[in-house]
Amino acid sequence: MSLFAEIALPVPLRQNFTYYVPEELAEIVRVGVQVLVQFGKRQKAGFVVGLSEKTELTEVKPIIDIVDPVPLFDEIELEFLREVAYLNFASLGETLKSALPTGFLVREKGRVFLENPSFVPQEAVSQKILSYLSNRGNASISTLRRLVGKHRLYYYLGKLKSARAISIEYDLVEQKTPLVKRVVRSRINDPDKLRELAVRSARNAFKKKALLYLLAEDPTREYDYSLLQKAFGSPALKSLEADGLIEVADEEILRIPQEFGISRPSTKIELTDEQKFAIRSILSSLDSPCVYLLYGVTGSGKTEVYIEIIREVLSRGKGVIYLVPEISMIPQLFTRLKLALAPERIAVFHSYLADGERYDIFRAVKEGIYRVVIGARSAVFLQLKSLGLIIVDEEHSSSYKQNEPPPYYNARDAxxxxxxxxxxxxxxxxxxxxxxxxxxxxxxxYKLLELSKRIPGSRLPSVEIVDLKDERASKKNFSILSSRLRSELENCLARGEKAILLLNRRGYSNLIQCNNCGYVPKCPDCGISYTYHRIGEKLLCHWCGREERATESCPNCGSFRFRFKGWGTQRIESELRELLKTTRIFRLDRDAVSLKDGASSVLSEFANSKGGILLGTQMISKGLDFPDVTLVGVLNADIGLNLPDFRSTERTFELLAQVSGRAGRGEKEGKVIIQTFSPSSPAIQYAISQNYHTFYTYEIEERRATNFPPFSKILLILLFHSNREKVARAAQELSEKLRAEKLEVLGAAPAPIERLRGEYRYQILIRNKELSPILKTLDKISLPRTLKVKVVVDPIELV
Structure with a gap:
């Protein structure tokens, strides 16, 4: 009987591929396993997503081998991921790949060979690559990556390959690396018996005797083989093993990081009537797929509601996925759940864990070792043994939207x-x-549940606006701190209390300009000005990651009148230390979080300090709960307010309302000071009143008038190419095809950031009442194959 497998490959094609299952593999090929196949001239790893006894194809290649006979996806998870792929216009293979930690995946390991030593490229990076290859003949891609640093290696390799100066060969390498430890156990549990054996041992077997005496101290203990081998030698161990006195075994060690939380006293909170009602409502339908929207003002006790629901879910033998948008929220939340749910073990899953840690946590969750997982966006793909509840905290956050690689899903919708x-x-x-x-x-x-008041003992903070135009004009104050905010910060620190300062920007200075010639250093790949980072004295492009060393003189005219303008978190930290004469400043931004345990460390130090200022970007605006924070300052509320994006007003309101909610969560009253050049902006005015309902009423009418979501579905198509004319022509042709299909098409037009990472970008926005007709049309027409195309369903940002 012939058997054919439908294989999903991680390639940007919305189709699966049929392969013949060799007789030798027929008994172990199952839906969900990972296999190796020939795809074009290269071998690729893919996933079996279907089996059949017939095919209409006349020529079918065989499956080469199986990576692992254990299926990585069961039927339910596979169907779920099929729909994720369809709704986000992604290939199933790319979606399955993104749903797994890299430890499960087979990756391609490339080696580059020199083919034409006489070829002379123009680019310095290409010259460096060929010079290295001319001395060695070939090199691995990982070696060349270290050679050229953060430059776009594959871009230059592609150009050299097109010129036939090099060739590239690929091998498949299995990533999976379980950590194994060799251990020694005594087969005899009687200490006296072990001592007797030691006494009866040969007189010259000193190390064997000593080892038996050690085992007699605690016969039930498990010993590290390498340590015993170092102390007593291999012959003594082998002799005891041969005599049947010890057992030597290899045991896998799960690389589970010990997520240290932030210490806080465990206090019993009396639930409010609104909390009790919300809990009863959700508990009434734990076995059905209901969607509850728990809208509660900041400090109203939403986490307490979650905890009570989690307790009931666990009592029924089921598990919980608890999603948060920012890794900085995890340390405090981990502590709260650990105290509330003890002795339940809680896992943490996010992108800043090592590959081995993510691989082990994924398996431990799947095997049921952990039933509660706190995680960022990708945790939605964890396969709990018996899933009973999903919590999406701060569901409004744009951080739930995947940017790269595909699929470009929203974790809330997933x-x-x-x-x-x-x-x-x-x-x-x-x-x-x-x-x-x-x-x-x-x-x-959705079922709406509301918590309209803060828990007893805390009140919403008062909010005050400082008009920066007036601060500049009448007070001649050009500092990042208005006189009002500076005074409040000084008073706050003097009382031994804490403050949070928000600036939605990182780095030291956001603009560098020569005061002599006006030159602004820009990223050559993106055309966007660099940001200066004082730590490391570097200029960094926050779009592509390219960095250069900062210089004291202007590269254009040689003048030493090089000035850093604007403000980043690093520069503000420096200014605050000087203005307020304090060292108790704790900075939390992407630079800090990029270090392992960086967020935990900063937040723990801030929590344990006596007074101090937490300075950060938008990641500090939500989820943090410090009862002794009495002051919140927003340094510039206008950042992002005037972007050409229909969600800019909503995002500004969310940010201001959320960060305001960090103040006054304890017994002491809180205060919020918002600095702005646009005090009359609706987003800022509604944030002052801290009334979401009134803001929603305003914003929903704006959306209705402009026919943007939720009154329509939108889909963004981005086209990329190094040649501006080619991408502009392709975008125009595609937009005409889409209009011919009776869809509302906005564009084609250059993207707001037209050039990024050396490629020109054009965008097309499609709008329709329903998503399905858009997806069917895109499947029907042919998207350009000669340039890169990115399709994003329900884009969070249009810039």
Whole structure:
């Protein structure tokens, strides 16, 4: 009987491929396993997503081998991921790949060979690559990556390959690397018996005797083989093993990081009537895929509601995925859940863990070792043994949207989809729900639950606006701190209290300019000005990661009148230390979080300090709970307010309302000072009143008038190419095809950031009442194959 497998390959093609299953593999090839196949001239790893006894194809290649006979996906998870792929216009293979830690995946390991030593390229990077190859003949891609640093290696390799100066060969390498430790156990549990054996040992077997005496001290203990081998030697160990007195075994060690939380006293909180009602409502439908929108003002006790629901889910033998948008939120949350759910073990899963840690946590969760997982976006793909609840905290956050690589999914939407397959509820929580979610709740698609007041003992903070135009004009104050905010900070520190300062920007200075010739250093690949980072004295492009060493003189005219303008978190930290004469400043931004345990370390130090200032970007605006924070300052509320994006007003309101909610969460009253050049902006005015309902009423009418979500579905197509004319022509042709299919098409037009990483970008926006006709049309027409195309369903940002 012939057997054919439908294989999903991680390539940007929305189709699967049929391969013949050799007779030798027929008994072990199952849906969900990873296999090796020939795809073009290269071998690739793919996933079996279907089996059949017939095919209409006349020529079918065989499966080469199986990576692992254990399926990586069961039927339910596979169907869930099929729909994720379809709804995000992604290939199933790319979606399956993104749902697994890299430890499960077979990767390509490339080696570059010199083919034409006489070829002379123009680019310095290409010259460096060929010079290295001319001395050695060939080199691995990983070696060349170290050679050229953060320059776009594959871009230059592609140009050299097109010129036939080099060739590249690929091998497949299995990534999976379980950590194994060799251990020694005594087969005899009687200490006296072990001592007797030591006494009866040969007189010259000193190390063997000593080892037996050691085992007699605690016969039940497990010893590290390498340590015993170093202390007593291999012959003594082998002799005892041969005599049957010890057992030597290899045991896998799970690389589970010990996520240290932030110490805080465990206090019993009396639930409010609103909290009790929310808990009863959700508990009434734990076995059905209901979507609950838990809208509660900041400090209203949403986490306490989550904890009570989690307890009940665990008592029923099921597990919980708890999603948060920012890694900085995890340390405090981990502590709260660890105290509330003890002795339940809690896992943490996010992108800053090592590959081996993510691989081991994924397996431990799948095997049921952990039933509660706190994680960022990708944790939605974890395969709990028995899923009973998904929580999406701060559901409004744009951080839930995947940027790269595909699929470009939103973890909130994926969570709702997954809960439907597993017949369990989803709780979407926020003090500032997304406009789309609140609209669905008002229409009855989601069940709305409200917590309208803060828990007893705390009140919403007072909010005050400082007009920076007036500060500059009348007070001649050009400092980052207005006189009002500076005075409040000084008073706050003098009382031994804490403050949070928000600036939605990182780095030391956001603009470098020569005061002599006006030259502004820009990234040559993106055409965007560099940001100066004082730590490391470097200029960094925050779009492509390219960096250069900062110089004191202007590269254009040689003048030493090089000035750093604007403000980044590093520069503000330096200014605050000088202005306020304090060292108790704790900075939390992407630079800090990029270090392992960076967020935990900063937040723990801030929590344990007596007074101090937490300075950071938007990651400090949500989820943090410090009862002794009495002051919040927003250094510039206008950042992002005037971007050409229909969500810019909503994002500004969310950011201001969320960060304001960090103040006054304890017994002491909180205060918020917002510095702005646009005090009359609707987003800022509604943030002052801290009334989400009034903001929603305003914003939903704006969306209705402009026909943007939730009144339509939008899809963004981005086209990339190094040749501007080619990408502009392709974008125009594609937009005409789409219009011919009776779709509303905005563009083609250059993207707001037209050049990025050396490529020109054009964009097309499609708008329609329903998503399905858009997806069907894109499947029907042919997207350009000669340039890179990125399709994003429901884009969070249009810039």
């Amino acid at each position: 969570a709702i989809l997954k809960a439907n397959y597993y017949s369990c509820p989803v709780i979407l929580g926020s003090a500032t729900p997304s406009i789309e979610s609140f609209y669905r709740a008002t229409k009855g698609e």
